[in-house]
Amino acid sequence: MSVAVVVGMQWGDEGKGKVIDLLSEEADVIARYAGGHNAGHTIVFDGNQHILHLIPSGIFHSGKLCIIGNGVVIDPAALIHEMDLLKNAGINLDEQLVISDRANIILPYHGTFDKGRENSNNFEKIGTTGRGIGPSYADKIARSGIRACDYRNERYLRKKLESNYQEKNSIFRDLYGKELPSCESMFEDLMGYQETILKYIGDTHVLLRNKIEQKKKVLCEGAQGTMLDVDHGTYPFVTSSNSTSGGASTGLGIPPTQIDRVVGVIKAYTTRVGEGPFPTELHNKDGEKLRKEGHEFGSTTGRPRRCGWFDAVVARYAIRLNGIDAMAITKLDVLDRFDTLKVCTGYKYKGKIFEEMPADLDVLENGEPVYTQFEGWNQSTVKAENFNELPDKAKRYVDGLQSIMGIGFLMISTGPERNQTIHQGTLF
Numbered sequence: 001m002s003v004a005v006v007v008g009m010q011w012g013d014e015g016k017g018k019v020i021d022l023l024s025e026e027a028d029v030i031a032r033y034a035g036g037h038n039a040g041h042t043i044v045f046d047g048n049q050h051i052l053h054l055i056p057s058g059i060f061h062s063g064k065l066c067i068i069g070n071g072v073v074i075d076p077a078a079l080i081h082e083m084d085l086l087k088n089a090g091i092n093l094d095e096q097l098v099i100s101d102r103a104n105i106i107l108p109y110h111g112t113f114d115k116g117r118e119n120s121n122n123f124e125k126i127g128t129t130g131r132g133i134g135p136s137y138a139d140k141i142a143r144s145g146i147r148a149c150d151y152r153n154e155r156y157l158r159k160k161l162e163s164n165y166q167e168k169n170s171i172f173r174d175l176y177g178k179e180l181p182s183c184e185s186m187f188e189d190l191m192g193y194q195e196t197i198l199k200y201i202g203d204t205h206v207l208l209r210n211k212i213e214q215k216k217k218v219l220c221e222g223a224q225g226t227m228l229d230v231d232h233g234t235y236p237f238v239t240s241s242n243s244t245s246g247g248a249s250t251g252l253g254i255p256p257t258q259i260d261r262v263v264g265v266i267k268a269y270t271t272r273v274g275e276g277p278f279p280t281e282l283h284n285k286d287g288e289k290l291r292k293e294g295h296e297f298g299s300t301t302g303r304p305r306r307c308g309w310f311d312a313v314v315a316r317y318a319i320r321l322n323g324i325d326a327m328a329i330t331k332l333d334v335l336d337r338f339d340t341l342k343v344c345t346g347y348k349y350k351g352k353i354f355e356e357m358p359a360d361l362d363v364l365e366n367g368e369p370v371y372t373q374f375e376g377w378n379q380s381t382v383k384a385e386n387f388n389e390l391p392d393k394a395k396r397y398v399d400g401l402q403s404i405m406g407i408g409f410l411m412i413s414t415g416p417e418r419n420q421t422i423h424q425g426t427l428f
């Protein structure tokens with residue numbers, strides 16, 4: 001077994017950063033396959049917190065190769081800022097980081113259009129991170145995007161930027177009656193990153209293929225979560241990439257036949273940032289308590305996250321859609337002080353119970369969650385080193401989730417630090 005994918009099972013923010021950091025111990029290569037600097041993967045060790053937006057969460061393990069795949073969209077300024085932070089923290093990026101020369105570049109006007117749409121009355125508000133993710137993927141699919149390899153040919157890059165700029169500027173003028181900053185200044189800004197980009201780019205498909213042939217262990221890092229997938233999530237309230245496991249294949253150039261296993265990361269309750277349906281959302285003191293105890297504020301934008309009970313319809317959908325064969329549950333400790341916990345097993349809508357995820361958002365928006373209840377344990381789970389050390393009622397909750405979902409937990413996380421984790425198996 002040599003290739004595994006780690007995928008978020010809810011609306012992002014499941015704690016993938018911590019899980020990938022821990023699983024990286026077993027891997028030789030950690031490769032991010034989708035999204036951009038909209039993601040925020042938090043890793044805590046030795047009392048210090050690190051938030052990564054673009055660079056894979058394996059970077060803190062020296063000697064492990066970290067790849068940013070072709071499926072990722074890269075804002076050069078954000079990338080270089082993150083690289084500088086890591087270099088200052090003593091990470092040797094020259095030995096550890098390779099960026100796909102096929103990855104698309106986020107340009108300043110992508111962010112401008114993203115924010116413009118969000119603030120306009122003409123469009124439905126998605127609650128994006130404002131990082132230009134949607135507009136840059138739109139250009140990629142429209143075949144007008146600028147790729148990292150274009151930095152190798154300055155003339156070509158200038159020509160591409162000029163033709164894109166003309167189109168974008170006329171739309172911008174029509175929509176907002178303003179001009180974008182000049183094309184020349186944009187080109188100069190872009191060229192300011194050329195040296196760094198050229199130093200780190202390479203053909204990551206070939207690199208990964210060689211590693212897989214050498215039986216090296218490859219961990220494919222997902223960003224966002226299943227319900228934010230552009231095809232399978234709560235469209236249009238989604239991100240603009242395939243965050244599900246299929247995205248690992250296209251976003252890294254790894255054939256599906258070479259993916260051996262898929263691990264899903266799921267929080268012990270549910271959160272969501274931005275707009276869109278959220279059937280188990282709590283607008284009461286339990287929701288407030290989850291936000292407070294779980295420090296549920298976005299690691300990229302700082303926005304308060306919406307909080308709610310565990311949704312097993314979402315979880316089962318994620319398992320089947322991604323082909324998940326093991327899971328990691330995170331933030332169990334956040335539930336340490338509740339008398340009762342609820343788990344949604346279906347949505348009741350117009351007299352019918354939905355146990356499968358519907359495409360129609362009306363069911364999610366207006367359906368009523370059908371709940372199973374669990375008793376809370378009102379004790380700390382933080383110091384538990386193995387499953388048996390958990391309070392009995394916490395064991396019952398975890399076992400209950402496993403039996404509702406039909407698969408087991410490889411890892412149970414009871415705090416942000418690496419050692420606040422119960423390990424129940426290995427990845428490879």
Ligand code: IMP
Nearest residue numbers: 012013038039127128129238239273274
């Ligand atoms: P975008 O990806 O910035 O276009 O945002 C689209 C939707 O995805 C918004 O609801 C965002 O809040 C959400 N989103 C994007 N990235 C993340 C993430 O890493 N965690 C949680 N939500 C995210």
